Amino acid sequence: MSAVSFQSVSKTFNTSKGLFQALNQVSLDIEEGEFFGLLGPNGAGKTTLISILAGLARASSGSVKVLGRDVRDDYAEARRRLGVVPQELVFDPFFSVRETLRIQSGYFGVKNNDAWIDELLESLGLADKAQSNMRQLSGGMKRRVLVAQALVHKPPIIVLDEPTAGVDVELRQTLWHFIARLNREGHTVLLTTHYLEEAEALCSRVAMLKHGNIVKLSPMSELLKSASANVLQFKTDSLLPTAMAERARVTGRIVQIPAQDAGDVEGLLAGLRQGGVVLEDVEIRRADLEDVFIHVMNEQEHSGKGVAA
Numbered sequence: 074m075s076a077v078s079f080q081s082v083s084k085t086f087n088t089s090k091g092l093f094q095a096l097n098q099v100s101l102d103i104e105e106g107e108f109f110g111l112l113g114p115n116g117a118g119k120t121t122l123i124s125i126l127a128g129l130a131r132a133s134s135g136s137v138k139v140l141g142r143d144v145r146d147d148y149a150e151a152r153r154r155l156g157v158v159p160q161e162l163v164f165d166p167f168f169s170v171r172e173t174l175r176i177q178s179g180y181f182g183v184k185n186n187d188a189w190i191d192e193l194l195e196s197l198g199l200a201d202k203a204q205s206n207m208r209q210l211s212g213g214m215k216r217r218v219l220v221a222q223a224l225v226h227k228p229p230i231i232v233l234d235e236p237t238a239g240v241d242v243e244l245r246q247t248l249w250h251f252i253a254r255l256n257r258e259g260h261t262v263l264l265t266t267h268y269l270e271e272a273e274a275l276c277s278r279v280a281m282l283k284h285g286n287i288v289k290l291s292p293m294s295e296l297l298k299s300a301s302a303n304v305l306q307f308k309t310d311s312l313l314p315t316a317m318a319e320r321a322r323v324t325g326r327i328v329q330i331p332a333q334d335a336g337d338v339e340g341l342l343a344g345l346r347q348g349g350v351v352l353e354d355v356e357i358r359r360a361d362l363e364d365v366f367i368h369v370m371n372e373q374e375h376s377g378k379g380v381a382a
């Protein structure tokens with residue numbers, strides 16, 4: 074049985090400008106024990122898909138099942154199997170951290186949960202904040218509580234919607250260490266993130282979403298293999314020749330151009346020299362998930378919408 078199964082899920086919003094299709098026939102099965110990444114640019118439909126999974130929004134058509142339970146017809150049972158860490162920080166400011174977690178346990182009907190609550194507090198670096206009121210915590214600490222809150226009923230499936238947006242390195246490390254442990258222990262993880270190096274390090278399979286369509290669905294290893302093998306990277310203040318500018322990813326002074334092999338790199342360097350481009354800090358590195366992501370998104374731009382497996 075799939076941990077999460079999306080079958081032809083579409084979502085249309087009524088907006089002041091008319092109907093807007095945020096999801097278009099999304100079908101996707103996430104297996105038990107997977108660490109699955111849902112990637113896509115802003116507005117691709119990731120949060121909408123997760124909101125439908127969590128029962129916070131309704132699909133216009135299609136169905137979603139959590140371990141075989143339909144999120145609409147069998148909401149309570151489906152929801153109990155999910156631990157959802159939302160993007161937004163929402164709390165009741167009057168409770169302490171421990172009270173917040175106890176209340177959440179009660180909500181799921183879990184009694185005598187203090188041993189697990191202590192373990193969550195310890196693993197997420199919150200042990201010394203257990204008695205603090207929520208309103209006294211920093212943003213990063215609140216985010217840790219949000220994670221603890223999602224996990225308080227030991228859900229088999231953990232859903233994280235951009236959990237590391239704007240959080241510091243220490244929290245990221247604490248969080249990933251803990252989530253990776255839970256995944257090793259058998260929990261399924263569904264993650265959306267804009268930090269592609271995190272996705273690359275953690276996810277065994279990813280789906281890329283664009284304009285509400287799945288445009289890529291692939292194991293991470295195959296995705297990385299499918300990429301052009303290398304990237305020529307350098308810094309420059311010069312303008313690039315047009316043919317090269319079209320292939321390049323430019324961030325400030327840093328230019329990165331995909332290259333298949335050593336011959337391709339030589340050709341690029343010769344072209345740059347001919348174009349009078351002055352290079353600094355030249356290096357050749359292996360392509361990463363960000364290179365693949367940009368390639369897939371550009372491909373879609375040029376070929377229109379569509380599904381590529």
Ligand SMILES: Nc1ncnc2c1ncn2[C@@H]1O[C@H](COP(=O)(O)OP(=O)(O)OP(=O)(O)O)[C@@H](O)[C@H]1O
Nearest residue numbers: 086088093095113114115116117118119120121122
């Ligand atoms: N309640 C709503 N009413 C109208 N349009 C909406 C609503 N919620 C989302 N949308 C639109 O649906 C599209 C998908 O939004 P969604 O939040 O799912 O994207 P996302 O992939 O999570 O983006 P981000 O990476 O920015 O979080 C966007 O164009 C958004 O403006």
